[in-house]
Amino acid sequence: MAKTYINGIGCVSAQATVDGFPSEFALDENTNFLELVKPEYKDYFSPIASRRMAKGVKNGIVASTLAMKEAGIENLDAIITGTGMGCIEDSDKFLKAIIDNNEQFLTPTSFIQSTHNTVASTIAINLGCKAYNFTYVNGAVSFESALVDAKLQFDADEVSNVLVGGIDEMTEYTKSLFKLAGFIKPDESGPHKILGSHTKATVFSEGATFFMLSDTKTESTYAELVDIETINKLELSKVGHKAIEFLKANNLTQHDIDAVVLGFDGDVEFDEYYKELAREFAFTPQVYYKHVSGEYNTASAFGLYVGSNVLKNQEIPQQLKVNEVEKPSYHKILLYNQYRGIDHSFTLISI
CATH class of the missing domain: 3.40.47.10 (Thiolase/Chalcone synthase)
Incomplete structure (x- = not known):
């Protein structure tokens, strides 16, 4: 492939x-x-x-x-x-x-x-x-x-x-x-x-x-798009398990991920999905972006834009940090998004 x-x-x-x-x-x-x-x-x-x-x-x-x-x-x-x-x-x-x-x-x-x-x-x-x-x-x-x-x-x-x-x-x-x-x-x-x-x-x-x-890596390359998975409905309690399954399918574990990009949008009812995943990756640098991009159906594209730049620049902007966990370098990033409890997506990028 x-x-x-x-x-x-x-x-x-x-x-x-x-x-x-x-x-x-x-x-x-x-x-x-x-x-x-x-x-x-x-x-x-x-x-x-x-x-x-x-x-x-x-x-x-x-x-x-x-x-x-x-x-x-x-x-x-x-x-x-x-x-x-x-x-x-x-x-x-x-x-x-x-x-x-x-x-x-x-x-x-x-x-x-x-x-x-x-x-x-x-x-x-x-x-x-x-x-x-x-x-x-x-x-x-x-x-x-x-x-x-x-x-x-x-x-x-x-x-x-x-x-x-x-x-x-x-x-x-x-x-x-x-x-x-x-x-x-x-x-x-x-x-x-x-x-x-x-x-x-x-x-x-x-x-x-x-x-x-x-299909070719060049001087302008940001990252490799490794895998994408979408799920229409996902129970809150199974978000972390699904993320681990997604990584396992790509021969990775939680500890192989250098950062997670989460689609927190300020809706107290549905941000619980992100909090659930954040708990699974508490030891990992966490990033959010919808406070600067706003929410819309394809806001996850802005999330991929952020994740790609983190890999290319090897730095997470302070304004986008969910926690203060840091890594000396960033090689693999997991992105997770959902909207109002449905349309869940997991995306894996790496360098």
């Missing part, structure tokens, strides 16, 4: 990640939604094209361009994306037009651009890439589903360079619905402490993170 290496990363998020991995992260504990740090879109496409693009499409193009540029890759064997909400901005526009126009005289533009595979297809059109192009819409494991697809193709020696990304966007209308549903913490309810939170719901955001995966 061929190896799978992360050779380039592009990230558009609530942090200044377009220029690389931040040396310091901006923290705002008084808001329930972390606003995106917008890149200079005019550096990537014309203002005319920009006006026709939804946020997710623009951010996806920027992030994918950065990942490919860093890896020095121009020709792709596949483009695979994951998204939980898709291009919700255009979906909102189309549904509003249906109501406002009494279901008559509708223009198809917003409907065409609202499909979940718009980002992957737009990237392919811009590159003139006619290779395998697929988008996974699978809740909070949408990004991991894309990773699994790519990994299987590498294992079968069918590809050499694959662009994989996770993209989600948010609109004011959808945000209001999420607040009503209790997914986002109430307005004016801060400050929000992600670790040690005593309230339900989360601090939300949006973003796009792309990875250039290749």
Whole structure:
């Protein structure tokens, strides 16, 4: 089976990640939604094209361009994306037009651009890439589903360079619905402490993170993508056992792991899953990231971005530390994520 290496990363998020991995992260504990740090879109496409693009499409193009540029890759064997909400901005526009126009005289533009595979297809059109192009819409494991697809193709020696990304966007209308549903913490309810939170719901955001995966290790390599596993439902008491099983399948034990990256999001009801795993790895450096990225369906892609940079830089930023356990070096990292008790994922990366 061929190896799978992360050779380039592009990230558009609530942090200044377009220029690389931040040396310091901006923290705002008084808001329930972390606003995106917008890149200079005019550096990537014309203002005319920009006006026709939804946020997710623009951010996806920027992030994918950065990942490919860093890896020095121009020709792709596949483009695979994951998204939980898709291009919700255009979906909102189309549904509003249906109501406002009494279901008559509708223009198809917003409907065409609202499909979940718009980002992957737009990237392919811009590159003139006619290779395998697929988008996974699978809740909070949408990004991991894309990773699994790519990994299987590498294992079968069918590809050499694959662009994989996770993209989600948010609109004011959808945000209001999420607040009503209790997914986002109430307005004016801060400050929000992600670790040690005593309230339900989360601090939300949006973003796009792309990875250039290749079968060859280069000077730009961050890490090797070793394995990914997703589980729809998992009992709280079995989280630690499942993590150990996952490592055992890769001929590893808990003590072989140099750090764990956990998706703590401040929801007191569901952060128990992370606490359960943290107890199993109490002797291991622990990392969290959703206090700087916010929560969204593909936020785990930001988690992989963090884990990959820890391996490349051999350092865990102080602002991302859950505990004060340290290792002299980092070689293997386990990532775990879930959302509201379902869509669990385990990802293993190494150098």
